[in-house]
Amino acid sequence: MTTSAPAPHGPRELVELTGHVLDTGLFTLVLDDVRALGGDYEVVHFDVGKDATDTSTVRLAVTAPDARTLDSVVMRLHSHGANAVEVEPARLVRVERDGVFPADFYATTNLPTAVRIGERWVDVENPEMDCGIVVDAEARSVRTVPVSDVRAGTDLVCGAAGVRVTLPPSRSGGSGFTFMQSEVSSEKPQALVVHQIADQMRAVRQAGQKVLWVLGPAVVHTGAAPSLAALVRGGWVDVMFGGNAIATHDVEQSIYGTSLGVDLSEGSGVEHGHEHHLRAINAVRAAGSLAAAVEQGVVTSGIMHALVVGGKPFVLVGSVRDDGPLPDVHTDVLQGQRAMRGALTDVGFCIVVATMLHGVATGNVLPGHIPLVCVDINPATVTKLADRGSAQARGVVTDVGLFCAALARELTGSET
Amino acid sequence: MTTSAPAPHGPRELVELTGHVLDTGLFTLVLDDVRALGGDYEVVHFDVGKDATDTSTVRLAVTAPDARTLDSVVMRLHSHGANAVEVEPARLVRVERDGVFPADFYATTNLPTAVRIGERWVDVENPEMDCGIVVDAEARSVRTVPVSDVRAGTDLVCGAAGVRVTLPPSRSGGSGFTFMQSEVSSEKPQALVVHQIADQMRAVRQAGQKVLWVLGPAVVHTGAAPSLAALVRGGWVDVMFGGNAIATHDVEQSIYGTSLGVDLSEGSGVEHGHEHHLRAINAVRAAGSLAAAVEQGVVTSGIMHALVVGGKPFVLVGSVRDDGPLPDVHTDVLQGQRAMRGALTDVGFCIVVATMLHGVATGNVLPGHIPLVCVDINPATVTKLADRGSAQARGVVTDVGLFCAALARELTGSET
Amino acid sequence: MTTSAPAPHGPRELVELTGHVLDTGLFTLVLDDVRALGGDYEVVHFDVGKDATDTSTVRLAVTAPDARTLDSVVMRLHSHGANAVEVEPARLVRVERDGVFPADFYATTNLPTAVRIGERWVDVENPEMDCGIVVDAEARSVRTVPVSDVRAGTDLVCGAAGVRVTLPPSRSGGSGFTFMQSEVSSEKPQALVVHQIADQMRAVRQAGQKVLWVLGPAVVHTGAAPSLAALVRGGWVDVMFGGNAIATHDVEQSIYGTSLGVDLSEGSGVEHGHEHHLRAINAVRAAGSLAAAVEQGVVTSGIMHALVVGGKPFVLVGSVRDDGPLPDVHTDVLQGQRAMRGALTDVGFCIVVATMLHGVATGNVLPGHIPLVCVDINPATVTKLADRGSAQARGVVTDVGLFCAALARELTGSET
């Protein structure tokens, strides 16, 4: 391979990328981003794997007109798993005010990340994208922190030096999720997709990990609530995230047999039955909580009922369009985000069904090595989730009701 | 009820509408159309049913600035089942040139229609919308004819006088298809919809009528071909309409195990395998026809194979974007339309799956009293079919692959 | 007209509906809803207008198996402007616990509403849907209250008796908004729609009322920010509602010339520039507020800049997917809803551009007589807003960037 001289002037950083960089398109993304952010590159070393099973190693000399731009290029390349070759300690800056980062803070990716402290690499405990990294040098503890939660007096990583990321195997070329490597499409044999997702869930459960479901209200409208309840009872739902709407429609169906006024046992009906919606919320408010409503016999079926009975945790976070809301709903979205983060421990697989808002929110806090599948009848929802930075997201464009019924049949044998 | 004086001047026609005109919204449509076309109305008589099971009868005096506008208003009201009260004989005009109607030809609806000849009402044999009506007075034969097929020397109905339509029961208020009376939506309990369509098909078969399927290529892409083939073998597909693409992809899957390059048994694969597509077409061209290709063992599975083996008729009509095409495909669209018309005898139910082009084409030639269900993952396709004049169309927005699998399971017990 | 005997047994209420009930389809909706909720009806009186300019008056005897169902039917009919004929005083029940309504609370529509207290009708001060009605009998004050804000010890209207609604002229048949009376469609001559909305805004301004804009982030992505800023400067934006994203992208564009990493002056670029996003938020957090950021010269252009400089109020309400957020954003959604309610005074026209979440939230709190136009490239967003109960919503499916540019050119003459 050609080895070329370094750029004559301007700041310069040598970065390295290893893995299936060619056949995954990663290298193309890296080169695109260097130039998009105002940098330039030279290929300094290219050890290309000779066949499909080999990994390649590339070294680029990245240059930029100024140090700030170079820093921003190097940070961006982190999101593709490319790291600086030269090992420097991370630069720490003391936070001066609550809720405000220093100006040149390091903005995190959601990849496994390590920070160079003294002579050692210390892993970031909780990778999350669009955060800062707080270092407690004494305790050798390194954690991400969202800007709203940062406190004055802590030490934050600034600049890109001394930070290293690792691409999860699924993105560097070896993955179990081959069925979704191509683009979002409704033209996939969906029965096969159901099998593959079921297999993935079985594998996750066998590995002692948890399955997180993020649910939108259309789960209830499409008649999938009984399937979901069966999945909960079968042990295939360990944690549930959602909003006020999914829980309310589910409860409304238990109390009135309707969801937003649609009579689900008849399939026809009242499109605007807001009133039932509001009365269901009021009934749970009167009980005090969803758990109390289940205990008091107010809610006797449905997804929330199954979660309460099965002792499965759920996090409901409200939005500005909510009626009520139910007493279990976090009305402060930052507190809601914190509750979601707190429920991610041991999650090994995440499936988002029929919700863009809570799906994107989950993608925001989910570490990048956890597979995330997004199921929706609307291709735009699936695309949006992937576009917003959740590179691990795979999309399935299908009918939510039939999909959940098929998955429940496959995993639990139940006909719902 | 108030009875008001007729408009002082200008042409005027008394029309009557009977049925569930209020609770079906029909009356609103009628009034809208009168004004939209430049006419005006007075309610001359209104015998409103007192409860939900009663029919109402309304008489309107429709006026317009000139006779031509009035004619056009009265023709339009035919599409809502409203007829002139006064009985006049139809006015016939001799066609002067092949393929050209007289200027004021009566444009048909797709409703059951009768024409007043002498002292008798004679039924139109083959209701079809956007046609003319040819009268053979001697033979007392009355038929619709598309403009391309009209011949010089025949007598055509002109103006709206002497033409009467009948609204099918499903649209005047009493229908078996209640599940689809509300708007297009993906938020319906789809399992229930599957049951209802299966019931409808059973009823049609028991009545000795035929089920017509109109299929688009996504039927194959979504993995639904085995389900469709099972439905054919089970006797649930009496006639099939489609284009070059559905038949080609189906055949390609039989020959190569792929459809447009997607390997259906793996679910992953080549997005742009045009070459297989073309080779499959060429192989059938070499055989001479789909039937010959089946006989010669070139095509051994799939939907077209099942149709050929079962002796079920199919009509394939080409389009400008076709490759090939297959030898069975009508490349002249007018001939294709004629072939479709010829295959409608005894059809009692029509289901359109994953095609807008051939779905609209079928809606164009299908009599208005035959229920038509349109299944697609894209709400726009469903809406378009209904908007283009097929008022009997009901939409199901769902995943085509899972839907066909569920329907096949329900009707044939087969797990595909 | 026929007058029929009342139903032999079961509770019964005589309701009346006046207006253009036939040609608006309202009567059909009423009859549908009566039966959908389990009631039945007889048409007791029907005084149909003889022509298109006349109003009709209908009296229905509504019956139901029990009083509770009857109550629920009558409440529903309120949403169509139908009222009980018999005048009874409203029934008031004392609220026992904060945040919980009595079980049979009256659920509000968003129509102008009056409550019968003693011998007088008292107008509800702030119509809003899905609320309860609190009566301060001494002060003769009647107000809606959302369930989260109701306090123990207040008196709430229960049941449907003693409540009367009025249909705004636009929905009973006479409206200035004729261009949008038909369904959502992208196949409308959009230039004409721009003219009509501009006219509506001029009329509202001339009437001394305010124009409320509800904006989503795509306003910035599509390059419409300069057009919006021009509209603000021209005095066509009196109040703005939005979320963290629109304000952040707008500010990001001012600081970095990018929005989510897309370089708007080049039209190409970085799709995933999250980092700029986060740095822009951090910069405003460091300044303390958007107003402070403008004052300190951190933000020098864009929509938020124009609003701050022009002294126009804005309400930003956060969501669970937010980064940051900006210091001006309400993170508690109930507080956000309250702030939105507080900013509705004198609003006479509302335009929602490219947001479903904040559009629906606005529809929830907006009185039903204020016209609401929803502009989006996605028909589903427009449909959703209308479906969720905002019957006054009209949809325009168009390109947001070109639409705002055309509207700004029409209203301000500026070429942006």
Add this chain to the structure above:
Amino acid sequence: MTTSAPAPHGPRELVELTGHVLDTGLFTLVLDDVRALGGDYEVVHFDVGKDATDTSTVRLAVTAPDARTLDSVVMRLHSHGANAVEVEPARLVRVERDGVFPADFYATTNLPTAVRIGERWVDVENPEMDCGIVVDAEARSVRTVPVSDVRAGTDLVCGAAGVRVTLPPSRSGGSGFTFMQSEVSSEKPQALVVHQIADQMRAVRQAGQKVLWVLGPAVVHTGAAPSLAALVRGGWVDVMFGGNAIATHDVEQSIYGTSLGVDLSEGSGVEHGHEHHLRAINAVRAAGSLAAAVEQGVVTSGIMHALVVGGKPFVLVGSVRDDGPLPDVHTDVLQGQRAMRGALTDVGFCIVVATMLHGVATGNVLPGHIPLVCVDINPATVTKLADRGSAQARGVVTDVGLFCAALARELTGSET
């Protein structure tokens, strides 16, 4: 770079790819396709450009289990511009039957292609995808031929040997169309896109080439017909392709001021005015042709009028859903395709507006080096066009009406 030994057994072909293969993602596509089709590869030589302006050269030893698979891999790589290193003469096989290719025919890409005859490379005169290549060795003439048009006795290229393709500059890395290099999105600053397309058209015109417009009926529904007519008059439309619908709606608007019953000057109206539609068709049929209808004063405005008056050629090809059709419409789709091919001479730019059917059909016959822009409000249409093999297609998701108005204003200065 590593040079590795050839695969020990099985057929093997050395292929070479030159250009911006890394930063365009081309190399990834190549490797994907080799394996997707059942082949394997070794990187034999990799001369990577050191910076963004350099080209790279890669040599792969492609192997496969059998010669047929290898052939199919090498043919596929042609679509990415990769050619066999070893130069062999093309293998010619005599066609035995009209309309049937020999079994192992070479299936064309739409790239510039040459065939090795004797010792010389002869250029294919009319590159078109999914065709065969007919060689007249004496005349040294080499042409693509669709399967339907091949005649017995001609010599066809079989296998991949002796065929060479050239990637157009736009796809190997240097392009003027940078604004559309990223994916389909409605979130682009559309005003900028308008400018760039206008610039492209100016450049094409200056180069003495033609601009081809492919139009769908929504062009008329969205009110864009006056803008299009202005563009025709301004000389920006050299050739027009479309179907029966666009021409009919355009003519209908000229005759009745309506399009499918929508009154375009009012913006409100009749959704189902099929009758006008049919009468407009009949009027043109009576005249004999569109040109005759213009001459006789039947059609006095609109797009077709402007084309006829300006002497610009148009090709209208029918479909199975057509009413009528107009006398100028090709009802045989193969004849229609031939007419489209015949009108491509000197076309240097193609813009498809609001049609999927005719857009895909055009993409099928258009050489791959001619830029193609697809404008539609529906992202699915744009995606479909690109997916179907038209790699040169770029998508603009926008409002067709406002887009055409903006483009006409930019190019002709006219306010329509």
